[in-house]
């Protein structure tokens with residue numbers, strides 16, 4: 532797109548990804564790919580229904596300190612990410628209508644929880660939504676480089692998924708893992724970097740999960756009811772699976 536083609540005060544979707552290890556089988560840009568593809572698919576659906584929507588390039592670097600013991604991980608940390616998000620939204624607001632950050636990496640969420648309310652206080656129309664399929668069971672919506680991300684990448688970027696798939700990593704739920712990850716990093720709990728279990732992942736499942744995810748993200752954007760943290764929450768209230776890592780909980 533060139534500037535004369537921009538619609539007036541469009542809804543702007545900003546994919547927010549990461550560059551971090553995703554096990555021995557998925558590429559470093561997995562979270563960025565998922566965020567960008569989700570934003571593009573949602574934008575296409577919204578444009579079809581008559582809205583003005585544009586998608587920015589994906590933010591490729593985020594807060595990935597918990598993956599730093601694996602070579603290839605590139606993290607800018609929470610503080611720098613916070614500054615980036617704040618300046619991006621201030622700049623976007625000069626021409627955008629509404630701004631939605633589409634989040635592919637769970638580790639970025641704690642930054643958004645503090646940055647987005649500040650931006651709202653400044654008068655910007657900004658909120659955020661995680662890339663999470665609606666209603667999928669917890670064993671599929673695992674935390675990092677497991678069944679969910681492997682199926683999604685087999686659908687979105689089949690040539691980038693290394694075979695054979697690795698076995699299960701640490702499969703404990705994220706609420707149990709999170710304190711360990713924060714204290715010691717992913718390497719301390721999983722030598723392969725996988726949290727969850729990619730076994731059984733398929734492109735067909737990835738296609739279904741992607742369709743469910745884009746429909747869910749679209750619903751939340753259309754509903755436009757951010758909570759105090761700026762999160763566009765689940766339509767219909769709380770997630771049905773308490774403790775499911777793939778709901779609004781952190782996912783890598």
Ligand SMILES: [Zn+2]
Pocket residue numbers: 553561562635636675676680782783
């Ligand atoms: Zn990921």
